[in-house]
Amino acid sequence: MIAVVGSLNLDLVTPVPRHPVPGETVLGGDIAEHPGGKGANQAVAAARLGGQVALIGRVGEDDAAGVMAAAVRAEGVDTTHLVRTPGVPTGRALIAVDPSGENSIIVSPGANSRLTAADCRRAGEVLSLARVTVLQQEVPDEANHAAAELAGGVVVHNPAPAVTGAVPPRRVDVLVPNRTELAALAGTPVPRTIDEVAAAAVKLRGADAVVVTLGGDGVLLLEGTARLHVPAFAVEPVDTTAAGDCFCGALAVALAEGRTLEQAARWACAAAALSTTRAGAQPSLPRRDEVEKLLRR
Ligand code: ADP
Numbered sequence: 001m002i003a004v005v006g007s008l009n010l011d012l013v014t015p016v017p018r019h020p021v022p023g024e025t026v027l028g029g030d031i032a033e034h035p036g037g038k039g040a041n042q043a044v045a046a047a048r049l050g051g052q053v054a055l056i057g058r059v060g061e062d063d064a065a066g067v068m069a070a071a072v073r074a075e076g077v078d079t080t081h082l083v084r085t086p087g088v089p090t091g092r093a094l095i096a097v098d099p100s101g102e103n104s105i106i107v108s109p110g111a112n113s114r115l116t117a118a119d120c121r122r123a124g125e126v127l128s129l130a131r132v133t134v135l136q137q138e139v140p141d142e143a144n145h146a147a148a149e150l151a152g153g154v155v156v157h158n159p160a161p162a163v164t165g166a167v168p169p170r171r172v173d174v175l176v177p178n179r180t181e182l183a184a185l186a187g188t189p190v191p192r193t194i195d196e197v198a199a200a201a202v203k204l205r206g207a208d209a210v211v212v213t214l215g216g217d218g219v220l221l222l223e224g225t226a227r228l229h230v231p232a233f234a235v236e237p238v239d240t241t242a243a244g245d246c247f248c249g250a251l252a253v254a255l256a257e258g259r260t261l262e263q264a265a266r267w268a269c270a271a272a273a274l275s276t277t278r279a280g281a282q283p284s285l286p287r288r289d290e291v292e293k294l295l296r297r
Helices: 038-048 063-073 110-114 117-122 124-129 141-150 179-186 194-201 243-256 261-275 288-296
Strands: 002-005 009-015 032-036 053-059 082-084 091-097 103-108 132-135 154-157 172-175 207-213 219-223 226-230
Touching: 002 038, 002 124, 002 141, 002 243, 009 063, 032 038, 032 063, 038 053, 038 063, 038 243, 053 063, 053 110, 053 117, 053 124, 063 082, 091 110, 117 124, 117 141, 124 141, 132 141, 132 243, 141 154, 154 243, 179 194, 179 207, 194 207, 194 219, 207 243, 207 261, 219 261, 226 261, 243 261, 261 288
Parallel strands: 002 053, 002 132, 009 091, 053 082, 132 154, 154 172, 172 207
Antiparallel strands: 009 032, 091 103, 207 219, 219 226
8 A cells, every 4th residue: 555645736727828927917718627736646646557545635625625535536545534624725726827838836735734743643554554655745844754753664755845944754765856856955056967966865864765856867766875867768748747746656656566666766757757748737647557558668
C-alpha cells in the first residue's frame, strides 16, 4: 500500500487575453473546474499506475469537497482518512492562462492548511503499514513531520511548492525536488548544469537519496557517493502541468513493488514523460500499460 499525505484543490481555470495588473479587472473566458492539488494528483497518479493508495488530507464541507472526494474515489483511492472540516472552504487554485500559455496562480489552501499531526496519528495504522509514504508542502509541516515519524516504509518527500521557511521532516528516505525547490533548500541560485545540480544536492542533509527532476533533462539521482543521470524519454510535450506529481506517484508505485531506486526513477521518468503529452493535471496521468509500452519502445 501507498499512503499519500497532502492537498486537494479544486482548480478553477480561466482563459484571459492578458494577466491583470494590480487594481485592474480583465474579462476572461468560460471557467473550467478540474480536480487538482499535489496530494490528490500524486494519489491519482499512483492509483492509475496500479498502486493501492490511501489519501490522508482535509477538505471542507462545501460542494468542492464532494467533487474532490468523488474524483479521487473514482480512481480507486481510499478516502477513509479524508477529514471534512466544518466552516472552512475546500482548497482551490485560481488559475488564469493567457494566449501564450503562461499562467498565474493563486492557491487558497483552505482546509489543506488545517491538516494536523493528530489527523496523521488517526491514520497511524495506514502509515505504519504503507510500503511508501509520499509527502509534499501544500499541507502544514506538523502533519508531514508526524506522518514521517509514523511511516513504516519508505518516506518520499517532494518539497513542492518551494515554501520559504518550510522545514522538511527529519526522516526522509528519498527527497524529490525540482531545480527551483532544490535551490530553495540548498540556499543556492537555481542550478542549470548537471554538475551545478549535483553540487547543490550535496549541500542537503538528512535524506538518504535525492532525485532531482530536471524537466526535459530527466532526473539526477544521488545516493551516497553514487550519482546517476537518467535522461528524459523523448516525447512531444504539450503541457507539463503535474509532470512532477506524476513522477512522484509513479516513483512510489515502483518502490512499493520492490524496485531499486534507479529502476524506479527510470519507470517514473517514462510515466512523467507520458503525462506531458496530454493537457491538464489529472486527465494527463497515464495508465500502467502505456508506461510499459513506452519502456518497450
Ligand atoms: P515539475 O513539474 O515538478 O517542475 P519537472 O518539470 O522536473 O517537474 O518534470 C518532472 C519529470 O517529468 C522530469 O523529471 C521528466 O522525467 C518528466 N518530464 C518533464 N518535462 C519533460 C519533457 N519535456 N520531456 C520528457 N519528460 C519530461
